[in-house]
Structures are given as C-alpha cells and as structure tokens.
Amino acid sequence: MKKDEFLAKVEQRGEYEGKEQAAHAVRAVLETLGERLTGDEAKDLAAQLPEGIAGLLSVRDSAQSLSVDEFLDKISSRLDKAGAEAVRSDASAVLTTVAESIEGGSSTTCSASCPPTTHLCSDIPNSRETQQMTISDRVVIGLEADPGPPTALAGQVAQRLPDMLARQVSDETTWEIKVSTDELTLDGDGRIPIEQRARERMPAEGWDVIVCLTDLPRRNGTQPVVADIRAEEGVALASLPAIGWARLLPHLANVLVHIIGMVVREKYGLSGHRPLAPSHHHVARRATERISPVRQVPSSDVDVQLTLSGVRGRARLLCGMARDNRPWRLVPSLSKAIAAAMATAAFGIFYPTMWSMADALSTARLALISFVAISAMVTWLVIDNGLWERGRDRNTREEAFLYNVATLLTLFIGVACMYIVLFALTWLASLAVTATPYLSAVLGHPADAGDYATLVWLASSMGTIAGAVGSSLETRNAVMRATYSKREQERRKRAQHRQQQTEHHAS
Numbered sequence: 224m225k226k227d228e229f230l231a232k233v234e235q236r237g238e239y240e241g242k243e244q245a246a247h248a249v250r251a252v253l254e255t256l257g258e259r260l261t262g263d264e265a266k267d268l269a270a271q272l273p274e275g276i277a278g279l280l281s282v283r284d285s286a287q288s289l290s291v292d293e294f295l296d297k298i299s300s301r302l303d304k305a306g307a308e309a310v311r312s313d314a315s316a317v318l319t320t321v322a323e324s325i326e327g328g329s330s331t332t333c334s335a336s337c338p339p340t341t342h343l344c345s346d347i348p349n350s351r352e353t354q355q356m357t358i359s360d361r362v363v364i365g366l367e368a369d370p371g372p373p374t375a376l377a378g379q380v381a382q383r384l385p386d387m388l389a390r391q392v393s394d395e396t397t398w399e400i401k402v403s404t405d406e407l408t409l410d411g412d413g414r415i416p417i418e419q420r421a422r423e424r425m426p427a428e429g430w431d432v433i434v435c436l437t438d439l440p441r442r443n444g445t446q447p448v449v450a451d452i453r454a455e456e457g458v459a460l461a462s463l464p465a466i467g468w469a470r471l472l473p474h475l476a477n478v479l480v481h482i483i484g485m486v487v488r489e490k491y492g493l494s495g496h497r498p499l500a501p502s503h504h505h506v507a508r509r510a511t512e513r514i515s516p517v518r519q520v521p522s523s524d525v526d527v528q529l530t531l532s533g534v535r536g537r538a539r540l541l542c543g544m545a546r547d548n549r550p551w552r553l554v555p556s557l558s559k560a561i562a563a564a565m566a567t568a569a570f571g572i573f574y575p576t577m578w579s580m581a582d583a584l585s586t587a588r589l590a591l592i593s594f595v596a597i598s599a600m601v602t603w604l605v606i607d608n609g610l611w612e613r614g615r616d617r618n619t620r621e622e623a624f625l626y627n628v629a630t631l632l633t634l635f636i637g638v639a640c641m642y643i644v645l646f647a648l649t650w651l652a653s654l655a656v657t658a659t660p661y662l663s664a665v666l667g668h669p670a671d672a673g674d675y676a677t678l679v680w681l682a683s684s685m686g687t688i689a690g691a692v693g694s695s696l697e698t699r700n701a702v703m704r705a706t707y708s709k710r711e712q713e714r715r716k717r718a719q720h721r722q723q724q725t726e727h728h729a730s
Contacts, residue, residue, distance in 0.1 A: 224324045226275040232323065237316035245316075250279050251301035252317035255294060257281035272324055309426035361397045362388075364483060365430035367405055367420065372547060373436040373463055374404045376475060383476045384483075392484045401430065407437050407460075415439075417451065421458035432457045432486050434479060438547045440464040440540055440625065446530040447540035449517060450482055454489030454526050464543035465531055471546070478529075485527065544629035545636060553637030554644065560600065561641055564683075564690030568649040571682040572657060575665045581681040582666050582674060589680050596684040597642055600691035601634045610634075638687075646683045653679050 227242075234245035257265055257280040269277035299310045364384070368377040381400040388398040403424075407415045421433055440462060441448040447465040459482045466474050518530050531539060554561075571577045581589075605611055610630050614620030653675055662670040662678075 224273050226273045229273045229276055229320055229324060232320045233316050236319060237313055248302065248313045249276065249317050251298050252314050253279040253321075254281060254301065255297045256318075258287045258297070259294065268321075272321065276324075312426075361399065362431050362487060363399045363401060363429060365401050365403060365424065365428055365433040366436060366479075367403045367407070367424065367433060368436040369407055369438050370404055371438065372549070373438050374402070376463065376472065377402045377436055379472055380476050380479060383472075384479060387476060387480050388483060391480055392487065401428065403428070407435055407439075415460055417458045417460045418453060418456055421453070421456045425457065430457075431491075432459075432483060434458075434482060435460045436463060437461070438463050440544050440629075442540075442622075442625070443528060443530055445537070445621065446518075446532060447536050449478060449529040449531060451525040452482055452485055452527040452529070454486045457486055457490050459483075459486060464547050465536075465540050466543060467539050468542035468546045471543075481529075489526070541625070541629055541632060544625075545632040548629070548633040550633045550635075550637035551640045553634070554640050557637070557641050560690040561645060562690075564641075564645050564686035565648055566686075567689035568645060568679075568682040568686030569652050569656075571685050572649065572653045572678060577682060577685075578657075578662060578665050578678055581677040584677070584681065589677060589684070592681065592684045593642070593687075596687035596691070597635060597638045599688055600638045600641075601631060603691045604634055604638075605630070642683060642687055645686060646679060649679045649683050649686070650675070653682075 230242045230245045230249065233239075233249055234242055237245060237248060239245045239248070253276070260268065260280070265280045269280045272280070295310050295314060298314055302310065302313065304310060304313075366377040366381060368374040381402050384400050385398040389396070407420075415435065415437060417433075417435055420435060424430065425433055435458070437460065441451075441460075448462055449465040450459055450461045452459040461475075461478060461482065463471070463475070466478055518532050519527055531537070584592075612623040612626050614623035657675070657678070659670050662674065666674060
C-alpha cells in the first residue's frame with residue numbers, strides 16, 4: 224500500500240474533507256501509538272507501513288502503559304479536538320487502515336491487526352462496527368428545533384418518542400431524546416444545510432441521530448416536502464407545515480418514528496425483537512394517508528425525501544402554514560380596528576332602520592355580507608402592510624403564490640377571530656340598549672333571541688367594514704407572524720450578518 228492510498232482510505236473511513244485532515248489524524252494517532260509500543264514493536268510495525276507513514280511512529284526504549292481512555296485523551300490533545308466519539312472515530316479510522324496495510328489489504332477491521340496493536344484495536348473498532356455493536360443498547364436522538372412553536376412541539380413529542388420507538392422499532396434498545404433550540408440557518412440557495420449541522424453537532428453532543436425541526440415550508444417542485452433524510456450521515460430535516468393542521472402532535476410523533484426508524488436501520492443496521500420494516504410501513508401510512516398520501520422519492524441532495532402528492536397534499540401544506548402562523552394571535556394587533564368596528568356596530572344597534580333591515584335579510588345574505596366585510600379588512604391589511612409577494616421568474620412566482628395564499632388564509636382566520644370578538648361585544652351592547660318590547664314593536668312581531676342575533680350579525684358586519692378602512696397591524700412582529708416570506712427574509716439577513724461577522728473576526 225502506497226502513502227497516498229493509505230491517506231485516501233483514512234480520509235474515506237474518517238469522513239474527512241480532505242487529505243490534509245486525514246494526514247493530521249494519522250500523525251496524531253501514530254505518534255500516540257509510538258508511546259504505547261516498545262522500540263522493537265515500533266520497528267516491526269513501521270517496517271510494514273508505507274513509506275512516509277512509518278516515520279510517524281516514534282521508537283522508544285520503553286513503552287508507556289496507556290489505557291484506551293488515556294490513549295484517546297492523548298490523541299484528543301494532539302488534534303486539539305473535544306468529544307470522545309469524534310476522537311474514537313479518528314483513532315479507529317487510522318488503526319483500521321494500519322491493520323489493512325499490514326495484512327496486504329484483505330482486512331476491513333482492526334480487530335485482527337498485528338500483535339503490538341491487537342488489544343488496542345479490539346478496544347477501538349471501526350467506527351461503523353462500534354455503532355452497530357452499541358446501537359442496540361442505547362440510542363441518543365437529538366431534536367434540534369427552530370425557536371418558538373417548533374421547540375415547544377419538540378419538547379412535547381420528546382416525551383412520547385421513547386415508548387413509541389420501543390414499540391414500533393426496537394424494544395431491545397434504550398431510546399434517549401435530547402431537545403436543543405437553535406435557529407436553522409439558510410444558505411444562499413435557501414436550503415438548510417443539514418449535513419453541516421450533523422458534522423458540527425453530533426460529535427459535540429454525543430448524538431447518534433439528529434432530526435432538525437423547522438417551521439419553514441419546503442417543496443420539491445410543486446410537491447410539499449415532509450422530510451429530507453440522509454441516513455448514512457444520521458441526519459434528517461422535518462418541515463412542520465407539511466405535517467398538517469389537525470392533531471399535529473400525534474402526527475409529528477409518527478413521522479419522527481418513521482424517520483428515526485429509517486436512519487437507524489440504514490446507518491446502524493439495527494435489528495431488534497420487533498422487525499423494523501412492517502412498523503416502518505405502518506408508521507408511514509398512519510402518519511400521512513389519513514389526510515393525503517405520502518411518497519418516498521429519491522433526491523439529488525438527500526438519500527430519501529418524503530413528499531405529499533396531489534391537491535390534498537398542497538392543501539395540507541397551506542393549512543399547516545396557516546396554523547404555524549398562529550392567526551388568532553393577530554387579534555391584539557388589531558385593537559384599533561376592533562375599537563373602530565365596535566363604535567360603528569354600537570351606533571348601528573341604536574337605529575330602528577338597522578333593525579328592520581336585519582329582520583328582512585336572509586341568513587345567506589347575512590353570511591355573504593360577513594364574508595365581504597372580512598375580505599375587505601384582509602385586503603386592506605395586505606395592501607397597507609405590503610404583504611403581497613411578487614415573483615421574478617417561474618420558480619419564485621410559484622413560491623410567491625404559496626406564500627400569498629398562506630398569508631391570505633392566515634389573515635382571514637385572524638380577522639374572523641376579531642369578528643367573533645366583535646360579535647360577542649355587540650351582542651352584550653344590544654341586550655343592554657335595545658328593549659325587547661320596543662324591538663317587537665318596530666319589527667311588527669314578537670322579538671326573540673334570533674332577532675337579536677340577526678341584528679348583531681348585521682351590525683358587526685357593518686362595523687367590520689368601517690373598521691377595515693385605516694386599520695393596520697400595529698407591530699412588526701405581527702407582520703412577521705402573518706407571512707412566511709418576511710420571516711424567511713429576516714432569517715436570511717441574520718445568517719448573512721453572522722457570516723459577515725465571522726469573516727470580519729477571522730480577518
């Protein structure tokens with residue numbers, strides 16, 4: 224085996240970004256190994272290594288008695304790297320290649336290496352073998368979520384996952400769930416680089432699998448994306464809006480079990496008392512097909528992508544986006560509009576002409592007037608706050624259409640909530656102001672609760688139309704809650720600002 228081939232194998236096994244990193248790891252491991260071997264042992268081993276690699280083994284008169292932990296600590300110090308799993312991976316990558324070099328390239332593990340290192344290699348096996356041997360005993364799952372609702376959901380679902388994973392994936396494994404909050408930054412193409420997060424977070428935190436939860440909607444063409452999965456790296460990304468509107472927590476739990484089951488099977492070869500494949504299929508169907516079918520499709524960027532298909536899939540995404548916007552929280556930001564609408568509605572219930580008009584209108588006509596009133600306020604809010612997005616090309620136009628529909632749906636629900644509040648307040652005012660005998664005399668028939676309801680219904684609609692003119696969302700946070708595009712733009716700006724700060728400090 225030549226030096227370049229040796230370094231290439233270490234680079235591949237250690238998943239380094241280049242041969243320089245691999246060479247750095249080889250130097251650290253072999254220098255530390257030289258301290259553990261006697262002079263004769265070091266010479267014998269060096270004679271079987273490629274030229275340029277053998278010189279890294281220092282020859283000493285006496286060997287130090289180092290435990291495996293002490294051996295790894297010394298490597299960690301030489302590499303200036305923290306994290307026991309990361310250092311163990313470095314050591315196993317180098318020692319496995321040493322064993323293969325000694326045995327003429329026929330071995331793929333270091334458990335049968337030369338006598339001087341047999342014990343050490345058996346204690347530090349190949350990283351993939353280490354995972355497969357220990358993964359069935361304990362698996363640590365990292366849930367890294369965006370701040371806000373994704374973090375709250377991650378905390379709740381973390382309590383359900385261990386039992387569900389034991390029932391549906393493997394009951395011979397201890398499942399440990401760790402929740403972390405960190406804004407998932409976007410790159411220049413608008414993607415979330417999950418592979419980079421896996422490389423940074425998994426060794427530092429000691430996680431076996433990492434699942435990122437984001438509140439940003441994601442699509443593959445016109446298909447909503449539920450999750451991206453890179454099984455070999457042990458990382459996945461789940462998009463909450465595509466999981467839906469109703470019963471979000473149980474649906475999210477089922478989707479996460481499906482994702483984690485795929486990852487541990489592909490990456491670690493996990494097998495337990497319960498077969499993975501049937502439960503894998505069961506979870507996928509139960510989590511998605513009740514509302515819209517889910518498809519498992521290949522992707523150039525990831526190993527597997529879970530997408531929703533058809534009109535129902537896109538409708539589910541829009542409902543999920545509206546839910547994540549939490550439209551009911553817009554009501555406090557519409558306090559001025561509510562005040563203006565309440566004044567107009569209260570004014571209306573004083574006039575007998577309004578009473579007669581409400582009594583003459585059909586239920587369908589009253590419903591149409593309510594819809595027009597709410598739509599008028601939504602239209603005004605969109606125009607006044609600049610919430611309408613325009614795409615510059617086909618792709619951005621499709622994305623703008625998705626965001627615009629989600630914004631309209633969010634505002635419509637938010638204004639509808641305001642309308643309900645206005646209706647309740649106007650009802651109380653009508654009971655206090657309008658006497659039943661007088662209302663009966665004006666209407667020409669005995670008045671009942673239904674007559675009060677129609678009067679309040681019409682007055683609330685008139686008030687909403689009056690309140691719409693000049694109304695506005697009163698805070699920037701309210702605008703951010705109303706639209707995804709604004710939040711995504713802010714997220715990109717923050718990511719660019721952090722990158723500029725990093726480059727400034729580096730220079």
